[in-house]
Amino acid sequence: MRPLAIIGPTGTGKSALALDVAERLGGEIVNADAMQLYRGMDIGTAKLPVGDRRGIPHHQLDVLEVTETATVARYQRGAAADVERIAAAGSVPIIVGGSMMYIQSLLDEWEFPATDPPVRTKWEQRLAEVGVAALHRELAAVDPAAASSIRATDGRRIVRALEVVELTGKPFAASAPTIGTPRWDTAIVGLDWATAVLDERLAVRTDTMFADGLVDEVRTLLDCGLRDGVTASRALGYAQVIDDLDNGGDGSAAREPTYFGTRRYVRRQRSWFRRDHRINWLDGGAAENVDAVLRIWRHVS
Template sequence: MTVPVSAFRPAPQVIAVVGPTAAGKSDLAVSLARQLGGEVVNADSMQLYQGMDIGTAKLTAEERQGVPHHLLDIWHVTVAASVAEYQRLARAEIDRLLAAGRVPVLVGGSGLYVRGVIDVMEFPGTDPAVRARLEAELAEHGTRALHARLAAADPDAARAILPSNGRRVVRALEVIEITGRPFTANLPGHEAAYDTLQIGVDVARPELDERIADRVDRMWRAGLVDEVRALEEVGLRQGRTASRALGYQQVLAALAGECTEDEARAETVRATKRFARRQDSWFRRDPRVHWLSGAASDRGELTASALTLLERAVTA
């Protein structure tokens, strides 16, 4: 049964469902949107890409249960991700929904994307000459050399960025050079752009690891390799962001003969578990996130617990 939005007025403007991959965020977002008369706004950076469906665990039309979803499939796989562009698009969707009397339910595990939407954040510009020089150094010396330089200049940024993520390492070094400040100094504080209730879905590590392994197995059975092969034909390897996505990067390596498919699948599981830990760490640092159990034994009560949080936020 849909709960009238007016029943919760004055309510937070935005509901954000966050947490690590495989925790159950997408299902909770759909359930809350149905209950509150809302619509879902995607905050998973890889679900922005067209055709990247199986490997990003996009909900099917049936799983969306008639709830409108926004900011899915908007970029071609050759487009480099831009948090600033995503911020612009997401805020436009949220503002449109608020004007229409709908509740925006922002959902995803891309921490910087979430914070870029709900908090006051301005993105430093780019300097083509600096960027070109750093990219040339990346090509010549490799990601680990530049990551070591980042670690010396901004240890917090180095801890947050994988040594293998050359694109983000270059961007962090570019921002440091342009602004003369640590990259992390440009990250958002806790000044809100929207009145937001953040709900974190918490799953204990052993259970989450098992879910991740099961999910990867399902992806392989559902045809992830064929999906990657098809995307390769339209430029996936040339996509600076999309080609690094979990699962896609590993399958591309297998298709290039650099490893077997079994090795690619095992590495996808390992890399996803590491990624989930980083996601959890990112969101745990934000004291405004209200954590609810997404364990299998508690999933039946998850929506009710989230609605209780919302009621408390209204009456506080």
Template sequence: MVNPIAVIGPTASGKSDLALDIAEALGGDIVNIDAMQQYTGMDIGTAKVPADERRGIVHHQIDVLDVTETATVARYQQAARADVESLLAQGRTPVVVGGSMMYIQALLDDWKFPATDPEVRGRYEADLERLGSLALHDRLGEVDPEAARNILDTDGRRIVRALEVVELTGQPFAASAPTIGEPRWGTTIIALDRDTAELDNRIALRTERMFSQGFVDEVRALLSRGLREGVTAARAIGYSQVIAALDGDHDIAQAQELTFIGTRRYVRRQRSWFRRDPRVHWLDASTPDLLGQALRAADG
């Protein structure tokens, strides 16, 4: 029986290259699990593998949203599960790759999302617009300290969702999270990591490359397509910093520095999140024979 392989881990660890190697070796398809790579046109800033470098391997859940659309975990869960099950039915290996933490859990665990209430959500979104994410994060800390510790004070959308769930359910936000058990479809979960100094250097080089390869022009083009009105796309790391620079809040050099800082901060959260999952097979991305180690892990 074919079982999926998930390649997860912090940003800039080398997940995309390993996933392509695995898919090529096993005759599989890639299933993206990076929230922002779902957006058409968000290419440079998300380090999306260019179409001509995908080795002829089919990629699913990439370029499926317009930047004006809202990316939701629930939509992804439904669509990606359908992709995985279709591939399994064909006898093809799904190679799931990305680092969006809640998306990974939604795909591989039994996660049923609490209902949403437009009135309650709208009230918190209005407060976010009026007061800012820091003020709402403080409010979350009062009603659900654990959620506040786990959600960045800049992540307005997740803060709003946590406050909404707490109000609607009367329970902490974490109570709606799934219990970690056997991963769906018997998926092998492989996580890549590197020495912290090495990873920081890779993040710096990646950020520098983004800005030298036309990232600012990419953002300008997306703004003409409605990026500013997007609830999730406009808040992506890098994109929000460049938008602020184009608005005159700071210069492009500072936008680059803030992008590096934001990415490094996000990587620390990814590491902490993934390290809590006992099912993960950790591999050092700088080690020789990385593909062989990954395939051996998948074989059990």
């Protein structure tokens, strides 16, 4: 059974479209949102409650504790196994999400350079010594392209890039996959809206998350070790609430930085996805999107 991927920026309605398509095709959903991998991170990731999933099986949800580190390589292995198991059982795997590297790792069989513990430890110690901004400048000196694509606050990815450069002698981007025929001949659909409309959707989405109890969810997860999670604690919304609580606030001041942070992330997603010529783009507000997706899926490349 040919897989289908429904991808695109945050807040575009991918989950709702995927449910409609899954009902028509007899499909099962494979999550491709990095933060929905975490148990307990529900409100801030807009994870569909079990009761709203219409009885459709979902995979790669709630597979990590917030203290565990999510990695692209780990996701790739688990999600690929899910896709192949679903297809072998005669159902359609429907990959849904907006985490750029996770999606590309799955559809392009990204081969990751092996990690080397001594080298990794060296750069982690360097990070602790000089701080994330200074280490980002060191990365820029040896691999400007990697530095431009990695946020100056993302210490984990800066360390990984420096490790790969040292181990391979090549730029970090050299390990990235080539965009070619997608794995399993997956049909790829992208969902997006006009910028002004999506910005309004993101504002409503952010307000709803805070109204639904995001701050309380963060407080609960802090008791479960969220602060110690390398990746979970940096998730949009969660990081902003933690920062406000740490500065003596009640979490409510995190609403505005969460909204603006999500807008910035959407622009990064668009920039990444628009480079992929294989994506069939649909307007998120179109009434006939389910039929359009089915037509795209039925076409054999």
